[in-house]
Amino acid sequence: MLDKIIESCKYVANNSKSVKINETNLDKFIEKIDKIETEHWLGFSPYNLLDLPTETIINFLLVYESIDFSFWGNPKWTINTENGKEDGSIALLYAILKYVKERNTTDFSNITKDEFEELLKGNIEIPLFEERYNIIRNVSKIVNEKMNGNFYTFIKDVTLDTELFKIIVKYFPNFKDERIYNNKKIYFYKLAQLLTSDILHIRERKENIRVDYSHLVGCSDYKIPQVMRGLGILEYSDKLSNIIDNKKEIKVNSEYEVEIRANMLVAIDLIKKKLENRVCAIDINDYIWSQGRNKTIELKPYHLTRNINY
Numbered sequence: 001m002l003d004k005i006i007e008s009c010k011y012v013a014n015n016s017k018s019v020k021i022n023e024t025n026l027d028k029f030i031e032k033i034d035k036i037e038t039e040h041w042l043g044f045s046p047y048n049l050l051d052l053p054t055e056t057i058i059n060f061l062l063v064y065e066s067i068d069f070s071f072w073g074n075p076k077w078t079i080n081t082e083n084g085k086e087d088g089s090i091a092l093l094y095a096i097l098k099y100v101k102e103r104n105t106t107d108f109s110n111i112t113k114d115e116f117e118e119l120l121k122g123n124i125e126i127p128l129f130e131e132r133y134n135i136i137r138n139v140s141k142i143v144n145e146k147m148n149g150n151f152y153t154f155i156k157d158v159t160l161d162t163e164l165f166k167i168i169v170k171y172f173p174n175f176k177d178e179r180i181y182n183n184k185k186i187y188f189y190k191l192a193q194l195l196t197s198d199i200l201h202i203r204e205r206k207e208n209i210r211v212d213y214s215h216l217v218g219c220s221d222y223k224i225p226q227v228m229r230g231l232g233i234l235e236y237s238d239k240l241s242n243i244i245d246n247k248k249e250i251k252v253n254s255e256y257e258v259e260i261r262a263n264m265l266v267a268i269d270l271i272k273k274k275l276e277n278r279v280c281a282i283d284i285n286d287y288i289w290s291q292g293r294n295k296t297i298e299l300k301p302y303h304l305t306r307n308i309n310y
Contacts, residue, residue, distance in 0.1 A: 001165065001166065001169060001187065001189065002161075002162060002165060002193075002215050002216065002217055004187045005187040005188060005189060005217050005265065006217045006265060006266070006269055008184065008185065008186040008187050008262075009186065009187075009188075009261075009262035009263075009265045009266050009269075010262075010266055010269075011181075011182075011184060011186070012181050012186055012258055012259055012262035012263070012266075013262055013263050013266040015181075015182060016259045016262075016263060017237070017255070017259070018236060018237040018239065018240040018255065018256055018259055019234060019235070019236055019237075019240070019256075019259040019260055019262075019263045020234070020235045020263070021233060021234060021235075021263055021266060021267050021270065022232055022233060022234070022235050023270070025231060025232035025233050026233045026267060026270060026271065026274075027274070028232075029231050029233060029271075030271060030274055030275065033287075036275075036279045036283055036284060036287045037287075038283070038286050038287045038290045040198075040201045040205075040286065041286070042198055042201060042202060043201075043205065046090055046093055046094075047081075047082075047083075047093065047094050047097055047098075049093075049097060050202075050205075050206070052101075054152070054202065054203065054206040054207055055150070055152040055153070056100070056106065057202055057206070058151065058152040058155075058199055058202065058203070059106035059143075059150065059151050059152050060096065060097065060100050060106050061195060061198055061199060061202070062106075062139060062143070062151045062172075062195065063096065063106055063108055063136055063139055063140060064092065064093060064096045064097075065191055065194055065195045065198065066135050066136060066139045066172065066174055066175070066191070066195075067092065067131075067132040067135050067136050068089055068092060068093075068191065068194075069128070069191065069307065069308050069309060069310055070127050070128055070305075070306055070307060070308065070310070071087065071088040071089065071091075071092075071126070071127065072127075072222075072302075072304055073124070073127055075123060075124060076088070077091070077120075077122050077123065077124055077125070077126045077127065078091065078122050078123045078124075079091045079094065079095060079120070079121065079122040079123075080122075081094045091122070092120075092126075095119055095120055096119075098119075099119055106140075107140050107143075107144065107149070108136045108137055108139070108140040109137055109140035109141045109144055110137075111136070111137060113133055116129075116132075116133050116136070117129070120132075127306065128306070128308060131308050135174045135308070138174065139172055139174065142171055142172060146171060147171075154167075155167060155199070159200065159203070159209060159210065159211045159212065160211075160212050160215075161196050161197070161200060161211075161212055161213045161214070161215050161216050162215050164196045164199060164200065165189075165192055165193065165196045165216070168192045168195055168196060169189060169192050172192075174308065175189065175191055175192040175195075176189075177189045177190055177191065177192065177309040177310075179253045179257070179258045179261075180253060181255065181258045181259075181262075186258055186262060188220045188261055188262075188265075188309065190219045190220050190221055190309055190310045191219075191309060191310065193216050193217070193218070193219050193282070194219045196213065196216060197213050197216055197219075197282050200212075200213045201213070213280065213282055214280040214281075214282075216280070216281060216282040216285075217265055217268070217269065217281050217282075218264070218265045218268040218269075218281050218282065218284070218285040219282075219285055219289075219310075220261040220262070220264050220265050220310065221261075221310040222302040222303055222304075222305070222310060223289055223292050223302060224264055224285065224288050224289050225260050225261070225263075225264045225302065225303065226292065226299055226300070226301070226302035226303075227288050227289070227291050227292050227297065227299065228264060228267055228288065229299075229300060230297040230298055230299045230300065231291075231297060233267050234260075234263055234264065234267065236260075240256055241300075243256070244300065244301055244302070244303050244304075245300055245301055247301050247304060248304070249304045249305065249306065250303050250304060250305045251305065252305050252306065252307040254305075256303070257303065257305050260303055268281050268284050268285055268288070269281065271284050272284055
């Protein structure tokens with residue numbers, strides 16, 4: 001499946017009408033990189049996540065990342081935490097982690113809608129509330145019914161990304177992330193790759209074991225294309241630029257959305273090849289994502305697509 005992702009995205013890149021990769025600017029970006037070195041985001045241990053046992057962390061990541069998508073809005077969904085106000089992914093992490101710590105469980109199969117609403121209570125209702133509620137309950141039900149109630153023990157002998165990724169997409173249908181472009185199926189699987197990467201990084205760090213995440217191709221979202229556009233690596237047509245810069249919504253599975261996401265992954269693949277495969281794609285992915293905090297890069301708005309994949 002991971003091979004299918006990059007193959008299908010190359011088809012999109014070769015036929016794109018509104019998004020292009022500027023290889024000259026891509027080469028300039030590579031020249032400025034002495035070495036790609038970035039701390040994995042969980043290494044910062046948001047809200048003391050890494051203090052928990054590895055088993056709890058992995059089981060938490062499964063339910064959390066199954067609903068870690070689509071937070072944009074005006075106003076943006078925001079909650080109060082012990083560190084002040086948080087929004088987006090970190091707000092969701094705080095809320096789910098708080099529940100896990102207070103209840104001493106990562107099982108959400110029996111959470112009521114009222115309980116889930118209270119858990120995610122903020123300034124506004126979180127976007128796609130119903131979808132998140134159904135997904136988190138279903139994920140826990142699958143773990144209970146097919147994995148003897150413990151995702152970690154089910155996958156604890158798996159240290160290769162291709163095998164772990166295959167298990168995730170086989171058992172959990174919510175991670176399906178496919179589009180249609182020119183009547184061809186295009187594969188992305190952003191959250192399944194993110195979960196695979198995070199599990200392996202955590203186990204490498206906490207359990208001091210050897211893992212392999214070198215086959216992952218990248219997590220196609222909204223932030224990395226935004227950074228790539230700021231770097232001049234991705235170029236948009238005037239029409240698409242106008243839509244994005246005026247913060248107009250782009251429909252899921254539209255030509256625009258597929259071309260943005262696909263070209264992003266092909267650009268990462270190009271960088272990897274130009275670096276002679278010395279750096280794996282997921283580390284390039286994470287490095288570019290981290291550049292979203294680089295104040296020297298002028299960032300325009302990111303594309304807005306309401307969906308359950310990113």
